[in-house]
Amino acid sequence: DPKIIQKPKYLVAVTGSEKILICEQYLGHNAMYWYRQSAKKPLEFMFSYSYQKLMDNQTASSRFQPQSSKKNHLDLQITALKPDDSATYFCASSQDAGWEQYFGPGTRLTVL
């Protein structure tokens, strides 16, 4: 059974629209993360959460907003989508901050 679920697996959006990427982990971890990977940039850290609190934000744009409704959920809302947002977005979790992370399968977002 997958321990970190990301939904959807593929997502196509039009420029200017808004989408939410879902991440749920069933590992009992306390820390969760979002990363982005595209052809133009290697793996890029976006956010980290610990006990549902934002710990680090390396995303310059406020169009990216993480949302943690439950301890094992960390969704990513992206507004006013741009073609440059096209990438694969990975969610990860770790037992606590600093420990090894486990990654989800990713959501591949294409913005037209």
Add this chain to the structure above:
Amino acid sequence: AQSVTQPDARVTVSEGASLQLRCKYSYSGTPYLFWYVQYPRQGLQLLLKYYSGDPVVQGVNGFEAEFSKSNSSFHLRKASVHWSDSAVYFCVLSAKGTNKVVFGTGTRLQVLP
């Protein structure tokens, strides 16, 4: 400031050959170090981890890495590579209690049959 350097963007070896992927880190405190592998169109998988103790750590699929505090390195090794080892390998640095995780830029390994 923390940083990780993987000096080799691409490495090509023949199947059966030995492998070393280099990783240098910069951190003034006690580092936690990891190697991850990413196969095409997949997420990242943890290969091995180092927190403390024996500087040589064993990972999955015959991989091992050696921590060197004096050299600030955490090189990944494998005695005999297989074509299925072709992937991108990331060296990662973190520390206890910190949310700061630093990824290297990755080394793309190609194993020729």
